[in-house]
Amino acid sequence: MAPALLLIPAALASFILAFGTGVEFVRFTSLRPLLGGIPEPGGPDARQGWLAAMQDRSILVPLAWDLGLLLLFVGQHSLMATDTVKAWMSRYFGVLQRSLYVACTALALQLVMRYWEPVPRGPVLWEARAEPWATWVPLLCFVLHVISWLLIFSILLVFDYAELMGLKQVYYHVLGLGEPLALKSPRALRLFSHLRHPVCVELLMVLWVVPTLGTDRLLLALLLTLYLGMAHGLDQQDLRYLRAQLQRKLHLLSRPQEGEAE
Numbered sequence: 691m692a693p694a695l696l697l698i699p700a701a702l703a704s705f706i707l708a709f710g711t712g713v714e715f716v717r718f719t720s721l722r723p724l725l726g727g728i729p730e731p732g733g734p735d736a737r738q739g740w741l742a743a744m745q746d747r748s749i750l751v752p753l754a755w756d757l758g759l760l761l762l763f764v765g766q767h768s769l770m771a772t773d774t775v776k777a778w779m780s781r782y783f784g785v786l787q788r789s790l791y792v793a794c795t796a797l798a799l800q801l802v803m804r805y806w807e808p809v810p811r812g813p814v815l816w817e818a819r820a821e822p823w824a825t826w827v828p829l830l831c832f833v834l835h836v837i838s839w840l841l842i843f844s845i846l847l848v849f850d851y852a853e854l855m856g857l858k859q860v861y862y863h864v865l866g867l868g869e870p871l872a873l874k875s876p877r878a879l880r881l882f883s884h885l886r887h888p889v890c891v892e893l894l895m896v897l898w899v900v901p902t903l904g905t906d907r908l909l910l911a912l913l914l915t916l917y918l919g920m921a922h923g924l925d926q927q928d929l930r931y932l933r934a935q936l937q938r939k940l941h942l943l944s945r946p947q948e949g950e951a952e
Contacts, residue, residue, distance in 0.1 A: 695864065697785060697786060697860045697863065697864065698860060698864065700786055700789060700860075701786065701789045701856055701857050701859075701860040702857070703793075704789035704790070704792050704793040704796075704855070704856055705789075705792070705855045705856070705857055707792075707793055707796045707797070708792045708793070708795070708796045708855055710796075711796040711799050711800055714800070714803055715799060715803065716839060718803045718806075719896050719897065720835045720839070720896060723900045723901070723902070723907060724828055724831055724832050724835065724900065724901070739813055740813045743812050743813050743905065748811065749809055749811065749812045749905065752807035752808070752809050752906070753807075753809060753812075753905065753906065753909060755805075755807050756806055756807055756809075756906055756909055756910070757909060757913070759801060759802045759805060759806065760802060760909070760910065760913045760914070762798060762801065762802070763795075763798045763799055763801070763802050764913070764917050766794055766795065766798040767795055767798065767917075770791050770794060770795075771791070776791075779791070784863075785859050785860055785863040786856070786860070787856075787859075788853075788855075788856035788859050789855070789856030789857075789859070789860065790856075791856070792854075792855055792856050806906070807906065808904075808906055809904060809905045809906040810904070812904055812905030812906065813904075813905055814902055814903060814904045814905070815903040815904075815908055816902070816903050817901070817902040817903070818901045818902065824901075827901045828901045831899050831900055831901055834895060834899050835895075835896055835899065838892040838893075838895045838896050839892075839896070841892045842892045842893070845892070890918045890919075893914070893918060894915060894918065897910065897911040897914055897915065898911050898915075
């Protein structure tokens with residue numbers, strides 16, 4: 691039991707790292723673009739057009755750097771999710787395989803956020819500058835971001851957050867209950883194999899709904915949109931199962947209220 695208990699601090703450390711990275715990701719994707727984090731040298735008039743930007747090294751170099759950071763994150767996130775790598779990790783790290791995957795993903799995302807190079811002089815796809823849009827568009831974006839993050843948090847709870855973070859695997863191992871996925875139905879396993887990112891729509895809302903869509907933000911939104919889209923393959927059977935599970939969860943949540951009403 692003692693060696694098994696040593697796994698718990700490792701899983702908790704991975705969870706804390708992932709949680710802190712998630713908080714930082716909210717700041718990176720929502721608070722900074724909505725509240726204004728990067729000043730614009732020379733103002734909006736100093737920005738270049740798209741054709742001129744493609745010939746300006748001061749724009750191309752940071753964009754290439756940002757692209758490299760994103761490809762590093764996407765490569766890590768995809769490579770470590772393959773069956774071959776997961777089998778290797780399970781062989782050498784055992785029940786900590788999921789926790790290690792989560793920790794590496796958090797570290798890769800930290801690299802993206804900490805070393806991201808803004809491109810303030812680059813062209814913009816859209817920008818709310820004139821009143822009343824300069825006042826109301828950021829407010830509307832802020833409300834939609836809050837709603838999106840609340841939905842993301844709720845969906846992660848429905849999809850068993852403890853298992854996604856690797857905590858449940860260690861907990862079951864310590865208690866001798868086996869692998870949590872082994873207790874799930876074939877329909878649930880089929881859904882999980884088709885839906886790697888259950889918060890795709892909400893993340894797309896966060897990525898694209900901003901008052902100003904500059905060059906580096908466009909690169910971030912475009913590449914992550916392509917990646918999220920490629921990671922999904924839902925069919926009608928998956929959607930029926932997902933709808934049934936959501937209805938069951940809502941029914942379970944409403945039962946105590948019915949009891950109080952009686």
